[in-house]
Amino acid sequence: MNYLEELLADNDIFTLTTMAEYWSGLVNTTQLVLLSLIIGLVLALPLALMRCSNKAYLSKPVYLFTYVFRGTPLIVQLYLIYYGSGFTFNDTWIWPAFEKAFYPALYAFVLNTAAYTTEILRGAIMATPRGEIEAAKAYGMSWWKRTLRIVLPSAFRRALPAYSNEVIFMLHASAVASTVTILDLTGAAYNIYSRYYAPFEAFIFVAFIYLCLTFMIIYIFKRIENRMLAHLSTSRP
Amino acid sequence: MIDYLFDFHGYGPSIFNGAIITIQVGLLSLLLALLLGLLGASAKLSKNPVAQGVATLYTTIIRGVPDLVLMMLIYYGGQVMINNFTDWLYEAFEIDIFFNINQFVAGVFAIGFIFGAYMSETFRGAFLAVDRGQIEAGVAYGMTRWQIFRRISFPQMMRHALPGLGNNWLVMLKTTALVSVIGLADMVRLATEASKAVHQPFKFFIPVVLVYLALTTVSEWLIKYLERRYSAGVISGQH
Numbered sequence: 376m377n378y379l380e381e382l383l384a385d386n387d388i389f390t391l392t393t394m395a396e397y398w399s400g401l402v403n404t405t406q407l408v409l410l411s412l413i414i415g416l417v418l419a420l421p422l423a424l425m426r427c428s429n430k431a432y433l434s435k436p437v438y439l440f441t442y443v444f445r446g447t448p449l450i451v452q453l454y455l456i457y458y459g460s461g462f463t464f465n466d467t468w469i470w471p472a473f474e475k476a477f478y479p480a481l482y483a484f485v486l487n488t489a490a491y492t493t494e495i496l497r498g499a500i501m502a503t504p505r506g507e508i509e510a511a512k513a514y515g516m517s518w519w520k521r522t523l524r525i526v527l528p529s530a531f532r533r534a535l536p537a538y539s540n541e542v543i544f545m546l547h548a549s550a551v552a553s554t555v556t557i558l559d560l561t562g563a564a565y566n567i568y569s570r571y572y573a574p575f576e577a578f579i580f581v582a583f584i585y586l587c588l589t590f591m592i593i594y595i596f597k598r599i600e601n602r603m604l605a606h607l608s609t610s611r612p
Numbered sequence: 613m614i615d616y617l618f619d620f621h622g623y624g625p626s627i628f629n630g631a632i633i634t635i636q637v638g639l640l641s642l643l644l645a646l647l648l649g650l651l652g653a654s655a656k657l658s659k660n661p662v663a664q665g666v667a668t669l670y671t672t673i674i675r676g677v678p679d680l681v682l683m684m685l686i687y688y689g690g691q692v693m694i695n696n697f698t699d700w701l702y703e704a705f706e707i708d709i710f711f712n713i714n715q716f717v718a719g720v721f722a723i724g725f726i727f728g729a730y731m732s733e734t735f736r737g738a739f740l741a742v743d744r745g746q747i748e749a750g751v752a753y754g755m756t757r758w759q760i761f762r763r764i765s766f767p768q769m770m771r772h773a774l775p776g777l778g779n780n781w782l783v784m785l786k787t788t789a790l791v792s793v794i795g796l797a798d799m800v801r802l803a804t805e806a807s808k809a810v811h812q813p814f815k816f817f818i819p820v821v822l823v824y825l826a827l828t829t830v831s832e833w834l835i836k837y838l839e840r841r842y843s844a845g846v847i848s849g850q851h
Contacts, residue, residue, distance in 0.1 A: 446828040447821050448789035451800055455821070458804070458813035550678035554793050561681055574688035582677040582685065589676040 388576050393567050400563030401584065403477075407559065408549050411481055412542060415488035422489065423496035424522065437493065444490035450551045453483040457555045480552045484545065491541050499534035500526055532603050539596035543589055550585075560584060627806065627816065630799030631823050637719050637788045637798065638827075642781060644724025649731020656736050667732065674729035679787050683722040687794045690718055719791035727784050734780060738773035739765060771842040778835035785827055799823065 426437040444452065457480070460473035473479055503526050511521040553562035564581035568574050655667035674682065691713045701707045742765055750760040792801035803820045807813035 443821070443825065447824040448786040448800070450789045450792070451817060451820055451824065454800070454804055455813065455817045458807050459817070462807070462811050462813050547678035550680040551790070551793075553680070561678065561684075564681065565684065568684070568688060572692070574685060574692055578681055578685040578689065582673075582681050585678055585681060586673065586676040 388567065388571050388573050389580070396558075396563045396567060397560065397581070397584070400558055400560040400581075403557060403562075404546075404549055404552075404559040407477070407480060407484065407552055407557070408546050411484035411488055411549075412545055414481075414485045415492055418485065418489040419492035419496055422493040423500060426493055426497045427500050441490040441493050444487055445494065449483065449487050449548050450554065452487055453480060453551055453555060456483045476552075476556045480555060480557055484549065484552075487548070488541065488545050491544070492538065495534050495537045495541060496530065498537070499530040502533055503530060535596065535600050535603060539592065539600075542592050542596070546585070546588055546592065626797075627799050627802045627819065630797060630802040633716070633796065633798045634788050634800075634823075635827070637716070637723065637791055637796070638785050640720045641723035641727065641788070642784065644720065645727035645731050645780070645784065648724065648728025649735050652728060652732025653735035653739055656732060657739055671729040671732050674726055675733075679723070679726050680790050680793060682726055683719070683790055683794060686722040686725070687713065687715070687718040715791065715794055715796035718794060719788075719796050723784060723787055723791070726787070727780055730780050730783075731777070734773050734776035735769065737776070738769040738771075741772040742768045767842070771839075771846065774835065774839050774842055778831070778839075781835070782828060782831060785831065786824070789824075 422437050422440070425433040426441070428434050457476065460479050464470050464473055507525055507529070508521065511525045516524065549559060550561040552559045553565060556562075558566070560581050564577045568577035571577070652667045652670060655663040656671075658664065694711065694713055698709055698711070701709065746764050746768065747760055750764045755763070788798065789800045792798050792804065795801070799820050803816040807816045810816075
């Protein structure tokens, strides 16, 4: 801490106060992104299975959902939920679930990432080799057993590279949360910009933080891929 | 009921104009992104280490930072740079001018600059997919480098680039909505203002959603058509 104070001593903008602001921005961004990714993934799994079904009443509604949420900008979805809930649910029994800006943002992000993840998982499920499913059927496995033992384990592996892109996309997309009064990383940078009128310092510093986070995500997924996709690696030990 | 549904409280025409602005921003930044993408891909594939380094730095940094942050940096930072420049002009030459950075120009530059990085990667892969022998044949015919690019690499590269290009365009179209944050009166910003004034957010945002869906759908048709066109003469396995 002393070292940090010395480092920041002869600097007008990067004081301990602004550093604390950036830090709480980082906490908010991380919370928002992690929560929406986890809930989105949990939602996406059944949706992807429905989307792959050959029963139209299961697959068509999911198709409509992914079509709408992948075809419109996240910021519009966010505004629709944020302003929509603000004017519609104000002072009703459901209002506590929309009261803080964090909640509508979380709902918008969850729905958005669920739509993209559903399509990623669908692609991976559809790519299951026919022979594997036939073999499972020949063993007399039920649909549940087939899905749990044969289809999903390999589908998750196939989906990993595309899903790592989705995680990075979500981190970057979360910057729009700053437009609905949430003090995430971008919101903190904007506040510091407007306080000191120092756009380069404020935004380049936050860009650097985002860059580090992106590299961290890439590194983590590389590690997971190396473990999970070891059977596909070309180099032999 | 119908009257109620289509009563936009006078905001209808301005939201329509906002949609036109969205399309303009999208198309102009697409043009810029395509140019930067071709430039970036050529630099990455060139043998010049400086060009390679610059292009790699450009694509890595841009793709690692949120669009909104870059847009704010270009818009607010650009204003400060222009102010410093006009101050300097005044001190050095006593020329007294002042101008504000235009949100439209800043938006187009920011989006074009960001998606130029994604386009570079798409074009790089596509150029690599063109058979080396084709280019050697061009050299053997005594074609200049520009002729080889125009007649051989470019048409064949486009076939490989189109799927990635189409994806980039669809993402870009949605990114144009971010220009509303830096204050450009596109349809998202106008819908926000209208719904704050009239207190009917759904009435104004649902048309915006529908316009985006229409633009996406039309774009998808167009991409399919282009893919068919640029695949003329390619024998595929299935049909």
